[in-house]
Amino acid sequence: MIRFSAAAKRYPGGLEALRGVTLEVGDGEMVAVTGHSGAGKSTLLKLAAGIERASAGTVLVQGQNLAALGEAALAVLRRRVGFVFQDHKLLFDRNAFENVALPLRIAGFPPEEAARRVRAALDKVGLLAREKAMPVALSGGEQQRLCIARAIVNRPMILIADEPTGHLDAEYARSIMELFASFHQVGVTVLLSTHDEASAARLGCRRVALSAGLVAGAAP
Amino acid sequence: MRLWLRLHALAFGDALRRLAAQPVASLLSILVLGVAIAIPVVAAVVLETVGATTAGFDTDPHVNVFLSLDASDSDAKRVGEALRAEPGVAAVRFIPKAQALAELQATTHLADLLSSFDRNPLPDAYAVRLRATDPARIGALKAAWSRLPKVDQVVADFEWAERLGRWARFGRRLVLGMAALLAAAVAFIVAHLIRLQVVTRREEIQVSELVGATAADVRRPFLYHGLLQGLLAAAAALALAAGFAAWIDAEVLALTPQYAPELKVAFLSPLERLAVVAGASLLGLAGAWAAVSRELRRFSSGG
Numbered sequence: 001m002i003r004f005s006a007a008a009k010r011y012p013g014g015l016e017a018l019r020g021v022t023l024e025v026g027d028g029e030m031v032a033v034t035g036h037s038g039a040g041k042s043t044l045l046k047l048a049a050g051i052e053r054a055s056a057g058t059v060l061v062q063g064q065n066l067a068a069l070g071e072a073a074l075a076v077l078r079r080r081v082g083f084v085f086q087d088h089k090l091l092f093d094r095n096a097f098e099n100v101a102l103p104l105r106i107a108g109f110p111p112e113e114a115a116r117r118v119r120a121a122l123d124k125v126g127l128l129a130r131e132k133a134m135p136v137a138l139s140g141g142e143q144q145r146l147c148i149a150r151a152i153v154n155r156p157m158i159l160i161a162d163e164p165t166g167h168l169d170a171e172y173a174r175s176i177m178e179l180f181a182s183f184h185q186v187g188v189t190v191l192l193s194t195h196d197e198a199s200a201a202r203l204g205c206r207r208v209a210l211s212a213g214l215v216a217g218a219a220p
Numbered sequence: 221m222r223l224w225l226r227l228h229a230l231a232f233g234d235a236l237r238r239l240a241a242q243p244v245a246s247l248l249s250i251l252v253l254g255v256a257i258a259i260p261v262v263a264a265v266v267l268e269t270v271g272a273t274t275a276g277f278d279t280d281p282h283v284n285v286f287l288s289l290d291a292s293d294s295d296a297k298r299v300g301e302a303l304r305a306e307p308g309v310a311a312v313r314f315i316p317k318a319q320a321l322a323e324l325q326a327t328t329h330l331a332d333l334l335s336s337f338d339r340n341p342l343p344d345a346y347a348v349r350l351r352a353t354d355p356a357r358i359g360a361l362k363a364a365w366s367r368l369p370k371v372d373q374v375v376a377d378f379e380w381a382e383r384l385g386r387w388a389r390f391g392r393r394l395v396l397g398m399a400a401l402l403a404a405a406v407a408f409i410v411a412h413l414i415r416l417q418v419v420t421r422r423e424e425i426q427v428s429e430l431v432g433a434t435a436a437d438v439r440r441p442f443l444y445h446g447l448l449q450g451l452l453a454a455a456a457a458l459a460l461a462a463g464f465a466a467w468i469d470a471e472v473l474a475l476t477p478q479y480a481p482e483l484k485v486a487f488l489s490p491l492e493r494l495a496v497v498a499g500a501s502l503l504g505l506a507g508a509w510a511a512v513s514r515e516l517r518r519f520s521s522g523g
Contacts, residue, residue: 051430071434071435072434072435072436075429075432075433075434075435075437076432076434077432078430078431078432079431079432083430083431085430089426089427089430090427091423091424091427093424102427102428102431103431103432105230106428106431106432106433106437107432108223108226108227108230110226150431154432
């Protein structure tokens, strides 16, 4: 479960990305955060994943107040939250397999166990045949899938995705959204952001609209 | 515990791969570090060789009084009494000619030569330890004792030995100072090399942190990298120094005078070698630690 209470984020330099958001995402729930670019969607997701810290208010993830965690504990929390980055954040000097294996290496998984999990994750996103491919050789949609594989390889209970269909054509976007729906169906809590109201509506999940750093509305 | 070991094994493997990924650059940097470490090691070897040779020399103020070959036991006794009566004398030791011969045969190559004599060519002697160190006073005593009956020669040859001892102390200090400077150089070189590594891996570090790496996780492979550089550099330095020692060993042997104990190059003991390797590894570790910590702070402040 993720709970934001009057969570605010002011960046150094004065930009106020969030101005007091209160929102609860229940266990196993799927929530889409919508809004224009600059509405604070990315910041909200980064607070939930422990990538950024709130400058005011509290963020609770699975009962833990993130403000109370030290840097190392916050890093360990990030292992339990899968995050799909808007700009993928893939490493271009290593192949698909190694990119997906990175979180497991960091967590110190035994190599055989790690390889099994990496292949399972690649299989899940339909990239098993391309495990040796370098990211530059992958299409935009495939890179997005690779990023998703890396996010789920630790088998997190929470999956967060920042504009996962941002640069994709409609056909590809639909298949990515179906992928997230399938994770939701097996009990994973999914929190994703999109500026595309229509594709959010197709998901059939709760939608929360952000505007200028505040919750502007919710549906249904 | 298992996990801890695995994390360290992974980091160690990473460090080895990083060294192997740029074999020429790694080799060159290890050689640079190795030369820096080899310089004080070689200096220490030279000093130790000289030190071992001079360790037997007596540097306290003393005078040897040699009696003439025909001096009888009672002559020797009379001279001894005269020496002991002098207030500037701390101790007097009698060295009978038989004992002198035995010592000479035991410590030099002259055994064959000495046994070819049909009688002992050495005189009785007194080793006199002085309280006085003032050269004028010692000169006066020498002159007075040479006039004693049946005294053949009075020799005060400690002065050059004392001077040599001073040079040895000076040399030791020089080596220590040089070692300290070059140790600092090793730490700085490693810090610089690791800093370059950190900067070129900036993206990898940032992505690793995003997917759950702690600062310690990020640091670990770099620390092993620095440690390995120090370790390999120390091994290279010892090999260089050993090669040098072997190269000069023959010359040193040729320098050995016929009448002196054999000169030998004194290479570092196993314990000293271990200390060089451990010290260099620690310097590598310290340099890497400083570089990584500094760069990570810069990353997190957005620099």
